[in-house]
């Protein structure tokens with residue numbers, strides 16, 4: 001039931017309907033060099049998924065994409081895997097007061113996974129307090145709502161909606177998320193930090209995985225941000 005993309009990388013896709021459109025959602029599983037598993041954007045933990053994960057290794061870290069995306073089923077993982085650590089995205093602790101988190105994710109990767117996984121805390125957006133992850137050995141970028149990608153395999157109705165939302169054939173947040181950027185320069189710096197990674201595959205939060213050519217798909221999807229006024233030199237400014 002898990003799809004393997006690289007020696008230590010799997011995904012699990014489950015259906016999700018949004019405003020009657022089928023957009024799906026994607027969970028990612030990384031096996032660290034230590035053998036422990038990181039589960040990003042956890043799916044509902046059915047008995048079948050639980051046994052599939054147990055067959056891969058020790059489920060040790062469960063991380064959301066953001067305070068909006070990928071935290072719904074975290075409590076099921078704590079119940080099933082007693083040694084698991086649940087880690088919060090910025091702002092999630094206030095939303096999930098029913099959970100006790102073992103740590104808060106930021107820009108610095110946890111030393112226990114830094115050799116395998118890097119991360120960027122995407123800043124400058126009102127809602128998308130998102131963690132973007134980079135799995136080094138498979139050259140994979142992992143996103144949540146920062147990266148929707150509806151491809152050619154989606155139902156016609158979804159593809160039409162995706163065209164309107166600007167997320168068809170490219171990786172981008174939908175237009176409504178583009179309108180809620182709080183600090184454009186900061187948001188642009190975060191996206192440039194993401195683009196600095198040497199990734200080829202992209203696992204979006206919703207839609208279709210891009211197995212190759214992912215960097216071009218992100219550059220296309222963020223042309224509205226990267227080429228906007230105020231960044232005419234294209235260097236995105238200096239990170240401070």
Ligand SMILES: [Fe+2]
Nearest residue numbers: 069144145205
């Ligand atoms: Fe989402």
